[in-house]
Amino acid sequence: MNSNVEGVVNCAAYSEGCRIATIPVEAISDHLLEPNRFVWIGLHDPSGSILKQIQEEFQLHELAIEDALRAHQRPKLETYGETLFIVVRTVQMNYESRELDFGETHFFVGKNFIVSIRHGYSRAYSEVRARCESTPQLLRKGPGFALYAVMDSIVDGYFPVIDELGQELEVLEERIFSEKPSREMTKQMYDLKRQLVEVKRAVSPLIDVCTRLMRFDLEVIPEDTRPYFRDVYDHVIRINEMVDSTREILATALEANFSLVSISQNEIQKRFAGWAAILAVPTMIAGIYGMNFKFMPELDWQYGYPVILSIIVIACGLIYSGFKRAGWL
Amino acid sequence: MNSNVEGVVNCAAYSEGCRIATIPVEAISDHLLEPNRFVWIGLHDPSGSILKQIQEEFQLHELAIEDALRAHQRPKLETYGETLFIVVRTVQMNYESRELDFGETHFFVGKNFIVSIRHGYSRAYSEVRARCESTPQLLRKGPGFALYAVMDSIVDGYFPVIDELGQELEVLEERIFSEKPSREMTKQMYDLKRQLVEVKRAVSPLIDVCTRLMRFDLEVIPEDTRPYFRDVYDHVIRINEMVDSTREILATALEANFSLVSISQNEIQKRFAGWAAILAVPTMIAGIYGMNFKFMPELDWQYGYPVILSIIVIACGLIYSGFKRAGWL
Amino acid sequence: MNSNVEGVVNCAAYSEGCRIATIPVEAISDHLLEPNRFVWIGLHDPSGSILKQIQEEFQLHELAIEDALRAHQRPKLETYGETLFIVVRTVQMNYESRELDFGETHFFVGKNFIVSIRHGYSRAYSEVRARCESTPQLLRKGPGFALYAVMDSIVDGYFPVIDELGQELEVLEERIFSEKPSREMTKQMYDLKRQLVEVKRAVSPLIDVCTRLMRFDLEVIPEDTRPYFRDVYDHVIRINEMVDSTREILATALEANFSLVSISQNEIQKRFAGWAAILAVPTMIAGIYGMNFKFMPELDWQYGYPVILSIIVIACGLIYSGFKRAGWL
Amino acid sequence: MNSNVEGVVNCAAYSEGCRIATIPVEAISDHLLEPNRFVWIGLHDPSGSILKQIQEEFQLHELAIEDALRAHQRPKLETYGETLFIVVRTVQMNYESRELDFGETHFFVGKNFIVSIRHGYSRAYSEVRARCESTPQLLRKGPGFALYAVMDSIVDGYFPVIDELGQELEVLEERIFSEKPSREMTKQMYDLKRQLVEVKRAVSPLIDVCTRLMRFDLEVIPEDTRPYFRDVYDHVIRINEMVDSTREILATALEANFSLVSISQNEIQKRFAGWAAILAVPTMIAGIYGMNFKFMPELDWQYGYPVILSIIVIACGLIYSGFKRAGWL
């Protein structure tokens, strides 16, 4: 069975934390009847027909299945009877385009099953599943633990992105205070801001999702699994705070940059004024001795020309040193 | 009966989710007495007299009817005894004037009736009604489901508008970083901001409305209809967040634009200063050799003129390349 | 009795919603003893002595009476035993000075009485009282309804003011994008902001006042009067939101204006630079041919002068069209 | 006993609202044993030893005494068993330095005692005490009423300060729109902002303190004293709102000022550009007729000079009136 073609990546039944069989979709409902057994199925961009089948096997609510078909949901947790429907957004830094690629993973979690549905950019969860299978003493806690393992891996995926954005800010910061203000720097700050807003939008609703997973009386999350979700919650809060402080510092960087543009304007004006004065004085003096008056005694002096030249040079020198001292040049 | 003239668009009685008859307004109260039956009436800019009649047929509260006559209410949900009065604002992008056209729809929802009253710009709900009638198994849930269907269609109408505004922002963004700052670009950013504020004002009170519809113990919304309102709630939250992030990015765009105006000012000043220097130097040198001193040996040299000309050209060349290297030209 | 001199504008007893007598202040306590009767008294800038008398007749709390003497209270609702003390601020647009005139009205509301005390700018409530008296079926609900009628009329007084401010903003907006930035425009934006802050301060505490009037278990507001206060609450919320969005748009207008000032600066600089270049080039060329070198062949050419003149004109023409194309002129 | 030397300003026992004796510190514990009696002691910058004695007499908690020794607490209310520990900040405008002087008053309030400890700038409370003693019918309510009297006097001390700051803002506002922008004006706005932040920090925690004094079930504040604290609460809220709106208007004033600086920059540039053009045109024309071409027919015309002079004057006149019309001069 090339299950991947239909969007099914992996479908297995677990008992006492151990994988007992890879099962076809049609066999799911049979396994669900067995006691102490749960089914974990992973889908990727599933077709409508496979989702329909999934819905029937697990008896999921129609509205939730409609949501699961469409990507671009916001992160949320909804309860349909005893089944949880959870939407989480995944993120990856695309190092080529310097853009963030967002994906989405939806979960259906019931007492004895967990369905994960990946949309768009997102690593497969086979590694997470393997890690879970290697610790049956934890996985025996049930689908709640599997949910934790995948969510934890998704949330941990935000840290390198945030670190990357933080480093971008540091690079920008370095450039702001050492280079001349430029359009490109402004563009980079703008892009960074946009990415922070996007990450914030993906992360902040998770606070609420985690709060409900760790506090509320959701039956599918057993008592002893809740501390794990507190761990996820903690990470989400930290990412959120990192985004917030990066945003705040970026805002100050924007202001600082702006201030530096103005200061640089002042400097340009000062230097321009200084050099304008240095060039204007000889022009003025030369203009005066270029007048055609009949009786201008200086013009007839033998050393008139070198004297005036010297005066010009001295005047320019004085002006230059004056401006230099005032810090204009 | 040309009901539309009086403002009545469609008035029908339903039983078990199936339309059983189109009924005149006068017959409504009779139908309300039948068990397992509900009446769905749609009005458009109704006159006071027809509203008066509606009030009597459904025994609605006077204050609510007064509200229903006036447009320009803010979105809200009010309970009068067991009847809900709901105000929702509709939106449409007017692609000609690039303006947003807002309309209003008021609802009266009781145990066995729903009245929808459209004011101003707003598509008719005949399509929604047709869709409901095609799924009697859902419509049998009663007027609460009809309310959901219309509200869902109204809220979905916000998405294309938000997408449009988001695209406008992207176009603006593109222009900000590629074109020269202009008055017209500032005007566009301002208009975009104004539209975002308007959409926000229309959408944000809906959060509260939906929260009450899906959580509170409102009798006219049956238990099994609430998940549907959670869906509407989810959309409202998403629209709200999209507006908020668009606003935040727009604010940064405004700042970035402002920064670019200043950077462009710097560039103008630099180029001006550079060219001023290049023009001032020959003027100064020429001025000096325009002086009328009797004894200026250079003037008598045979190659004085070409030498000075060359000096001028070289000086200008040096200045030019100096400014070029400094990035001022 | 010229009651107005002492500050008493109107004092009457009502039974079953009908005015039964205009009574002197001294007779109030007698009327209060009668069943099914309430007293409605209106004061305007009352003296301390008349307030003292009122206090005795109605047995009001000393602290509340102290408050009632002083204007410049913030809007609030306080309970003293079973008596409500309410402060509301009234507003009027002074079309001559373009300033807002704020007044204050205080209310004491008990089971069988209502006292209204106007301070400063404020229309008389005789019209409201007349309207109430014309609908005895409503006024029979008691002093709570009278309170509603006056508060409703006060709150409705804010709408024309907000509309006026909104129109001012629109006029400003029009000017910002069509006229040159000016001091006077900045002043107008500042004044508008100040007025919005003032209106906000007068209106926003009313949200809390209305919430308590419509929700809490205040005995003097009978059950069937609460929907009316919900109506007032709704208006207050709307005014509040209108002020908030006007403020937000004004803030963007300030930024846009600022951006336009800078853009206009850029334009001035560009045009200045352009014309400076056009004037500097002939000066430079003329300077060169003003040099006194013995051997300058061009000077002796017969057509040297017209050729140079043509060169100057052509150079200026080229520079002009170059700047024109670059959008600097 | 020169009690003031040790920091004791006034120590008296009261019974039924009447002062019965000025007592030494050592006798306090004896008086506390008497029924229907309370002790009111006022300290000013007390030494550690006298505080130690106070602690023993009233049996106060060690942590609270430590707090009472140190100034620079933030306003707060803490309960130690049945004893309240309250910190309030006092303020005075220093009209010489135009600075705000903040002081602190700490209170210990028990069922039958009140201790007030003043630190730093603060008027003595002898006047408040005298006023209380003159109304024994109120003071008989106990230490809670004494606490109200002192807190009320402290809070009332904020109004003149806020009024002063509000007037400063009005003066600034006047100057911003009538004078040239200056460093000193910016400094004043900055200082005003700083003072507003300081007042806010001193006042805003009082909201919480008053809320607890008027609502919570604190045994030492008798039922009939709570309306008095509501009065204090009301004043605190008003001060808080006044600070907030002053801050908001100040923020707009800062922006307006900034806008005016830019507008003034534009005007300078325009006038400079205008005069530069008026001076550059004659220079250019004169330069042309200063060229040394052999064949320049105009030079030989008899009226060449006056004609050129007239042309120069006319050109300058045209330029001048052109700029005048464009509003640049």
Next chain:
Amino acid sequence: MNSNVEGVVNCAAYSEGCRIATIPVEAISDHLLEPNRFVWIGLHDPSGSILKQIQEEFQLHELAIEDALRAHQRPKLETYGETLFIVVRTVQMNYESRELDFGETHFFVGKNFIVSIRHGYSRAYSEVRARCESTPQLLRKGPGFALYAVMDSIVDGYFPVIDELGQELEVLEERIFSEKPSREMTKQMYDLKRQLVEVKRAVSPLIDVCTRLMRFDLEVIPEDTRPYFRDVYDHVIRINEMVDSTREILATALEANFSLVSISQNEIQKRFAGWAAILAVPTMIAGIYGMNFKFMPELDWQYGYPVILSIIVIACGLIYSGFKRAGWL
């Protein structure tokens, strides 16, 4: 045993508030069995193996131990059964690099033990331990008191840092209003802002931690220890408020600085314009008398040259004094 090598700094058992023995890690579990005894162990950058041993001795939750291994946690309080896990961030001003060095301390607190784990920059807590041991009457309250003592010392460590930042702001403020705006000043403001954001991030989650320590029903914090945590809470709130007001004033300082940059720009422009005019006028006049017209009567006058020179000097003088009066020079 060189316990420090393995990361164990100090490990002792206490009974009735008195240190009874320094014990090896292996002996901990034996001591925990004794009644009325608690163990206090301090670790510094412990290895994984020692933490493993600690986990076994105290039977700690695996997730908490994982957290304790990694630094860069955010401050938090978590409960694992009856054990508290607390993370607090420590701060020190590095006076050389003018940077803030943050460290972290994790605590495990149980009924009869407290484990403190220091990571990164942080003073040792030996001094705090010594102080506790010198007051056995307090230390007998148990591990809760030891936790208070260390947390109090950590939180007190923030005050000098905040004071330092406050003084930096004052220095900056002084410079802003007395010196010319410079890049370096902008850099300093930016750095100060960044440090404030970092302190805020370290302190603000402590509010929540302290609130839970002083209010909630945590068994390991005995009733009589809670007032001590209220003290810590109070300090945290104060630090938080100090950071907030410093931030707000810094924001205004940034704006003021910006305003001053613009004002300084205006001044440069004015002075430049003034001197340009003073230099341009002689150039223009000299240009006119440098024209080569045959018939220019002034040129033949004997005193033409000195007269023109005087006119030039007078004109410049008039212009100078005019600009001086207008405040441009």
